[in-house]
Amino acid sequence: MEEGHNLSIEQCKRITATAITGVDAFSDRQITLSYAGGKILVSGSGMKIVNFSKTSGAFSATGSVTGVKYSQKGGTFRQKLFK
Secondary structure (H helix, E strand, C coil), rough: CCCCCCCCCCCCCCEEEEEEEEEEEEEEEEEEEECCCCCEEEEEEEEEEECCCCCCCEEEEEEEEEEEEECCCCHHHHHHCCC
16 A cells, blocks of 8 residues: 555545545545544535555545545644644
8 A cells, every 4th residue: 555645536426545444434425534643524516436445455436525634642632733
């Protein structure tokens, strides 16, 4: 699996990512992904997982993507910045 992580959104209708370690939860409104640095929350409507390979870490989904939120392992970025 790749060491680096990439995430791409095409015209707010397709999302692809690399170095994904797991799909923690999914519905037509939200998908929660795990990667080495923490979690990724993808929100939208009509969300459908098209591809996920645990061995390669490749992930793709379609739908109307309205937001992406990252949460890091071990606390938020702000908590790490202001120790």
